[in-house]
Amino acid sequence: MARVCWICEKEVPEGTPIRRDVVIRFIREMKRKLGILKGNELVVCPAHLAAYAEKRKRFERNLVLYATAAVLIAIGLPILPLLMGAEFNPMVIVFALLLAAAVFALSLLNYVPALEAGKKGGA
Numbered sequence: 001m002a003r004v005c006w007i008c009e010k011e012v013p014e015g016t017p018i019r020r021d022v023v024i025r026f027i028r029e030m031k032r033k034l035g036i037l038k039g040n041e042l043v044v045c046p047a048h049l050a051a052y053a054e055k056r057k058r059f060e061r062n063l064v065l066y067a068t069a070a071v072l073i074a075i076g077l078p079i080l081p082l083l084m085g086a087e088f089n090p091m092v093i094v095f096a097l098l099l100a101a102a103v104f105a106l107s108l109l110n111y112v113p114a115l116e117a118g119k120k121g122g123a
């Protein structure tokens with residue numbers, strides 16, 4: 001099994017493995033179904049640890065922003081019309097939740113996985 005750096009997408013002799021969390025497992029499962037899964041071990045090579053940390057930090061910051069926006073939409077959208085005197089409409093809640101989910105899903109487009117803490121792959 002080849003060891004591939006997540007940043008430079010090259011085969012590397014060593015690196016810190018990426019944690020196989022829910023999102024990574026989901027992406028791999030999708031790729032497997034599509035038949036495009038290469039089955040490489042994903043790592044971050046020592047040369048790109050700094051670049052990776054920068055990306056991960058930006059992603060985490062965005063995730064907080066998107067999550068906040070999603071919560072505001074999910075809560076605010078159904079409540080706002082009521083405050084303005086409109087009649088309660090259950091469809092608004094469904095719409096608000098769908099919109100909130102879509103906003104949150106957007107943040108995953110630039111997904112940057114966590115690293116496996118304390119582990120180091122390679123010879």
Ligand SMILES: [Zn+2]
Nearest residue numbers: 005008045048
């Ligand atoms: Zn690299």
